[in-house]
Amino acid sequence: MSEIVVTRVPHKRSIPFGQEAAGALSIIALGAIGYFLYPDDLAFLTRLIGIAFLVLSLDLVTGYCGVATLGHAAQFGVGAYAAGIACVRGIADPVALLAVGVFAGTIMGLISGALITRFRGLPQLVLSIAVGQLVAALANKLSWLTGGSDGLSGITPGKVFGIFNFDMYSRTAFLFSLGVLVIVFVLLQRFVRSPFGLMCRGIKDDDLRARMIGVSIYPRLVLMYGVAGAVAGVGGALTAISTGVVGLDSVSFERSAEVLVMLVLGGAGHLWGALAGTIIFMIFEHIVAAANPFHWMTLVGLLLILIVIFAPRGLIEPVLALFARLKRKGSAA
Amino acid sequence: MSDLLEARAVSRSFGGLQVTCDVNFKLAAGDRVALIGPNGAGKTTLVNLITGDIAPSEGQFFMGGDEITDISIPDRVRRGLVRTFQTTRLFANLTVADNVALAIMQRKRITRRFFSSATELPEVRAEWSEILSHLGLDRLAYRKVIELAYGQQRLIELAIGLALRPKVLLLDEPAAGVPHDEAPKILEAINRLPADIAVLMIEHDMDLVFKFARRVLVLAAGRLIFEGSPDDVTADHEVRRAYLGSYADARRAT
Numbered sequence: 001m002s003e004i005v006v007t008r009v010p011h012k013r014s015i016p017f018g019q020e021a022a023g024a025l026s027i028i029a030l031g032a033i034g035y036f037l038y039p040d041d042l043a044f045l046t047r048l049i050g051i052a053f054l055v056l057s058l059d060l061v062t063g064y065c066g067v068a069t070l071g072h073a074a075q076f077g078v079g080a081y082a083a084g085i086a087c088v089r090g091i092a093d094p095v096a097l098l099a100v101g102v103f104a105g106t107i108m109g110l111i112s113g114a115l116i117t118r119f120r121g122l123p124q125l126v127l128s129i130a131v132g133q134l135v136a137a138l139a140n141k142l143s144w145l146t147g148g149s150d151g152l153s154g155i156t157p158g159k160v161f162g163i164f165n166f167d168m169y170s171r172t173a174f175l176f177s178l179g180v181l182v183i184v185f186v187l188l189q190r191f192v193r194s195p196f197g198l199m200c201r202g203i204k205d206d207d208l209r210a211r212m213i214g215v216s217i218y219p220r221l222v223l224m225y226g227v228a229g230a231v232a233g234v235g236g237a238l239t240a241i242s243t244g245v246v247g248l249d250s251v252s253f254e255r256s257a258e259v260l261v262m263l264v265l266g267g268a269g270h271l272w273g274a275l276a277g278t279i280i281f282m283i284f285e286h287i288v289a290a291a292n293p294f295h296w297m298t299l300v301g302l303l304l305i306l307i308v309i310f311a312p313r314g315l316i317e318p319v320l321a322l323f324a325r326l327k328r329k330g331s332a333a
Numbered sequence: 334m335s336d337l338l339e340a341r342a343v344s345r346s347f348g349g350l351q352v353t354c355d356v357n358f359k360l361a362a363g364d365r366v367a368l369i370g371p372n373g374a375g376k377t378t379l380v381n382l383i384t385g386d387i388a389p390s391e392g393q394f395f396m397g398g399d400e401i402t403d404i405s406i407p408d409r410v411r412r413g414l415v416r417t418f419q420t421t422r423l424f425a426n427l428t429v430a431d432n433v434a435l436a437i438m439q440r441k442r443i444t445r446r447f448f449s450s451a452t453e454l455p456e457v458r459a460e461w462s463e464i465l466s467h468l469g470l471d472r473l474a475y476r477k478v479i480e481l482a483y484g485q486q487r488l489i490e491l492a493i494g495l496a497l498r499p500k501v502l503l504l505d506e507p508a509a510g511v512p513h514d515e516a517p518k519i520l521e522a523i524n525r526l527p528a529d530i531a532v533l534m535i536e537h538d539m540d541l542v543f544k545f546a547r548r549v550l551v552l553a554a555g556r557l558i559f560e561g562s563p564d565d566v567t568a569d570h571e572v573r574r575a576y577l578g579s580y581a582d583a584r585r586a587t
């Protein structure tokens with residue numbers, strides 16, 4: 001046999017932890033803009049961050065695994081209720097409440113995942129709606145625990161790290177939420193590039209091919225759902241802590257549908273897509289709803305139609321394509 | 334020593350159509366077998382049956398003496414049963430390197446790591462970069478599969494199969510759609526495989542069959558109608574009638 005010349009593929013040039021650093025710095029920069037330029041809107045921006053966790057969570061199952069779901073608010077709501085109830089019953093430390101939210105969200109995620117990822121396509125979608133509605137119905141019926149339709153109120157968490165009080169301008173709540181977002185986002189950036197995360201994207205592309213390389217799909221999807229539940233639980237707990245109330249809206253179908261819209265808007269399958277979608281949708285809603293409370297949904301609908309036509313894979317795609325082009329130009333020069 | 338793979342009286346029908354009829358064969362260590370037959374003979378269906386993609390109506394499969402008829406697809410792969418697809422099935426939105434890396438990582442049982450960067454793991458990298466350069470795909474490593482030409486995608490099918498280090502490798506028309514000057518790479522890759530694994534290749538190109546196979550199985554209308562050496566195949570009357578026809582005559586003429 002003739003000698004084989006093996007040409008090595010050059011390494012992809014990348015700075016270690018470069019992406020993570022860029023992610024953290026970008027979020028901090030965005031946060032700083034909000035904090036210093038819009039000090040009166042911090043309560044709104046804190047709510048936005050809470051929802052961002054839910055959209056990121058949805059991105060993990062929908063964008064990265066291809067699971068169709070319209071019941072994802074369940075994860076968020078269960079986290080919110082768990083943290084809220086724990087607080088009302090005596091746990092005051094915000095970090096501990098966060099842990100409660102994460103734990104509850106994870107359990108809810110694993111249960112939902114175990115049910116929903118058994119199926120594919122339309123049955124899966126319908127089942128996700130059913131799970132979401134079941135949780136919403138429970139939140140309503142168990143009013144001795146959840147406050148039912150009045151909502152759960154009287155959530156008064158203690159100081160963050162025993163130092164920072166939650167103030168009426170939401171400064172502490174905002175900075176606390178932002179800090180948690182930075183940590184979770186950086187962890188997720190590594191997570192989606194890990195062997196596990198990559199395999200999930202593979203499963204999304206072609207699950208028969210994945211099985212034909214020896215992957216058992218179901219346990220992986222359930223596990224991913226657990227991770228997504230944890231992330232949504234963070235958002236739920238943060239929202240409960242920062243607003244002091246948890247209402248039925250946090251587990252509602254509308255919430256599930258809205259976050260799906262945000263994800264599609266920003267670009268499913270990219271963490272930045274999830275963030276961008278949340279920011280754009282919520283700020284748009286905030287401004288338009290204030291200007292014209294009756295027709296804001298019409299405008300949102302219009303915006304969506306435009307985006308589906310001009311950027312069907314989300315707003316982040318053209319931005320990423322631009323970055324890639326600049327990078328190629330940079331390395332060619 | 335027991336056979337690596339055995340099919341025992343396997344049948345399968347779709348509706349009223351009998352696509353696989355009472356098929357029996359064995360693959361032993363070191364086998365290089367070609368499975369040939371006319372279009373629609375049921376060759377791909379047979380591979381689908383072996384890998385568990387579809388279940389047989391009757392009959393059993395064994396690997397190394399253990400029955401595998403009822404175990405799942407991934408479990409069969411973990412036992413070393415690997416296939417490539419006739420119509421490519423790849424992770425279309427991932428890069429070529431990621432496609433192969435996933436197969437390597439799955440084989441090495443490291444896809445449950447959560448926080449290390451997947452494709453650039455040194456032990457994984459070394460392996461996919463070698464496989465890709467053997468197949469002439471190294472320059473495409475960081476391109477998305479979906480952006481590539483069909484012939485290149487076909488080679489990735491093979492790359493994934495090789496990355497899984499199979500004991501039994503089933504290749505469904507690996508050369509179909511591959512440009513002519515690239516095709517020899519397929520045979521080279523197969524020749525580099527460990528001698529003690531069994532390879533079954535479905536192939537229409539008889540030149541390739543003659544270069545590759547030491548044994549030929551002929552399938553027609555779901556039945557194995559012939560088994561023998563490549564030279565006997567062209568001589569066999571029934572095979573010529575069912576399939577080879579012009580090819581055998583042409584060969585004789587030269």
Ligand SMILES: Nc1ncnc2c1ncn2[C@@H]1O[C@H](COP(=O)(O)OP(=O)(O)OP(=O)(O)O)[C@@H](O)[C@H]1O
Binds near residue numbers: 370372373376
């Ligand atoms: N899932 C299915 N449902 C119904 N009929 C099927 C199915 N799969 C295969 N068939 C039929 O079985 C027959 C054999 O198909 P198969 O793909 O196995 O042939 P083949 O020998 O691989 O042909 P080719 O050389 O064209 O690849 C065809 O008539 C096909 O239509």
Ligand SMILES: [Mg+2]
Binds near residue numbers: 419
């Ligand atoms: Mg076929």
